Amino acid sequence: MESESLQRELRQEILHARRRIYEVGEVTPLDSITLRDPALEIFVKREDLSPIHAYKWRGAYNRMAQLSEKELSVGVITASAGNHAQGVALAARKLGTRAIIYMPLSTPRMKQIAVRRHGGDHVEIRLHGDSYDQASAAAHDCAAEEDLCYIHAYDDLAVMAGQGTLADEIVMSGRGPFDVAYLQIGGGGMAAATATWLKVNFPGIHLVGVEGVHQASMAAAVKAGHPVSLDHVDVFCDGTAVRKVGTLTHKICADLIDEWMTVTNDEVSAAIQFLWEQLRCIPEPSGAMGVAAILKQREQLAGKRVLSILCGSNMDFEQLANIARRSAVGAARRRYLRIQIPEKAGAMYGLLETLPNSVSIMDFQYGKTDANKAGPIIGFDVSPIEFDALRDALTGGHYEYQEVSAESDVGFRLIHYDPKLMQIPTFITLEFHERPGALAEFLKAVSPHSNLCYFNYVYSGERVGRALLGFEFANHQDHDCFPQVLDSARHAYRTYEPVSESTLLRIIGI
Template sequence: MSAPTCLAETLKLEIIRARQRIYRVAAPTPLEAYDLPEGVQLFLKREDLSPIHSYKWRGAYNCLAQLSPGDAALGVITASAGNHAQGIALSARLLGISARIYMPQTTPWTKQDAVRRHGGEAVEVVLIGNSFGDAVAAAMEDRDASGRIFISAYDHPHVIGGQGTIADEIAISGQGPFDAAFLQIGGGGLAAGIGLWLKEHFPDIRLIGVEGEGQASFDLARRHHAPRTLERVDIFCDGTAVPRVGDFTFPILRDILDDYLQVSNDEVCTAIQELWNRARCLPEPSGAMGFAGLRRQLDRWRGKRVLVIICGSNIDFQKLALIAGRAPFGDPTRRAWRIRLGEQQGELDRLLGSCFGQLNVVDFQYGQIHPQVAHHIITFEATEAEAQIVGRELTAHGFPYEDVSGRTDVRFRVIRFDPRLLQYPIFARVELNEKPGTIREFVALMAPYARLCYFNYQFTGERVARALVGFDFADPAQREGFREQARALREPITGFEELGEDTARRLLDS
């Protein structure tokens, strides 16, 4: 029997033995079924509903519960970016074992706070360095000096066996068999434990490993035929931000995975948004990584039954704004085009009316930087076929354009404008009824009265669209006449508030 085969058999036995330990702590998590409009039957394993809102407690408890009395008396030490730390904290408190946990200083506050709450007096948290690797190095030094037992976040048979109980619950749920499972990979403990047990019970299942771009340590090991350490790790998906795949987990993953892919942070954000829309499930970025991988291959799995593990939901509330902002860039139906047109009054109305029809405009960025030529960045939702039609219409009407989706300045909404080109401007917060075609209606309504010199709008999911808009006029009389018109609100405008003098002055001083 080869070494990987021997290890695999050992891990299968460990999963069986882990059952009686794991269910002392918590009941099985739900396995929810959803029919996706693309024809895929999706099964979500909701580890976000576990005691620490992550699967990591399973491996941690299974490992600590097997310590000898002597080792337990010494106490344990570990390093974690958050979820494993919570698992160790909960397990240490339940088993009466002292734990010292090293975490990067960059660990989200939500996870730091949760570690202290789950562990209570049993846990000491030490924040050090800026990466998981820094925390591991410090923990290893402490282990050597203190004699505490080091508990790996993913690279120990007892940890892997504990994570494998997720697949055990799936197997006995009665909802199988399944055609595929998309498994996120950080250090590899989750994918190795679940993958082994799924293959045991459903031999024909296809296992697809999913890593995040910028943190693909398994792919690096695969190319070198052995684990290697990444020089730099992207930490957006912080739960899988591991610089080196495990020595135990790598040979297992190499043997059981049928396919592999990487997903971008934008794709992960889009996956989070879709999981919320479909299942009212709000995972952390690493928790949505498997679903992001499935979204990449929806056509391939049409008519099939596919598993995805929602492995955690420990996320800082403030990060939700970043995720919501990035989600559109991971959606292939959203496109940002930079369109050139003349600065004359009414030209923008002609553009929107002739080329975009009732397509949904979800982002609009414009600032005047030239007296005769304007460049508007319009983000809209369209299928590939619809986008081709828009492109043909733009060309036919003499509007040159380029695709700027994902460009850094577009992402950060850098809207330049030159105040020296303005004569008698007004800047205002405008509220509109949010519906398809609203931006075009607003532009058409304004065309006879004012020329737009600035437009900053982004879809927020509210019933009201909010925009910061600049209007410019040839003389003071026109400006005062517009102010009178603005007070008589008309559809689609529901609110108009001119900026105060101080705010307007700051804008114009730029």
């Protein structure tokens, strides 16, 4: 009964919020993606195209626009390491008030710059503590001391109502009804408001709450019957990294969400790649969680009209490399195998010749650790059918192998090697054409004259590949003649360059 009363009040507040939030931003698009096999239509609410590239401006502005002149003259305060901070900053500038924003000391410089860009002279950033909880505690203490209005990121009815206007735009688009909606959940403000508005306008809709595997604070609250604090929260999807959900948001989500599920960071990364390929947009990890859940349940959604919220795209550029690597794992395309071969000249070439032409090598990690046997780790980009063909080829070639896709050292690309085992080594950087068989062709040319003792390569998406290679030799004469060997094999690569003497000494530990 308490939840129903809260939902009625929230619906009324969403109607009132309509009059306020369009002073700041415009309606964001509702894009669609049509898939085949199985056939389904995905509708994506593009909050990445809003004034701060995330939906949080809606709630912050709606809450602050209702402050009295006296409250605005004193100013507001909040704690946030991300999109809520930008929303408060934007609202402070528009409303002519000041905002103190507490952020953890570890907050990336890019996010601090974004807050200052939206707020200008109306914003003061205070860095405090190593976590959001510590920054939030300091902000609450300051609010009490200076009599400032604290703008909560999610557990506030006016904030929730502002977020709910995105659901109102979905309904007003005329593209409904929808069979299923996947709503990512952090503190629960957006999910609670969106669920409230969708359920009253599309009574038959099935709502799925989506959380990160190590972020499921709302599911834990629903199970316990009240908000609880998680001991550990993963921060890969930092926009939904909330240790404890709100009291108000819990009541509504517990009543309206029909199903709960989690997604892994790899699945989220695969969804980011999917959205780039389909819509040419790059969401932040939390922004892709709904689509990650859709792709995870794709088979059972055949024939459905499915809704998701791309809730933001504020992400550090440096995070893209990690996402690109993880996306293929999340889509079950990237498989890493450790393959046993003899430690002798020509063995690596023989292995590459055994591999089917249909497989693409995306990662190669190898360093000499044993005088008699080698275990290169190779990352393949393969479909399930191609992976079966790969295993058949390895078995037919009498190679022993094991999958190491989930191993930590593989993920961090920690290449083990023992420089004491390398005989008269030399190292080069090699640039070659990214085409099937290019590496095998190169190794075929140099294998009679040397033994490969180190191999470090990862696919970069360019037309050329770059690798750091180490070779060892039986005697100094072969070592000294190696440049001539490389020159005679120029048909197999674009260019090479020996590492400097100082680099070589660091590599071999001298």
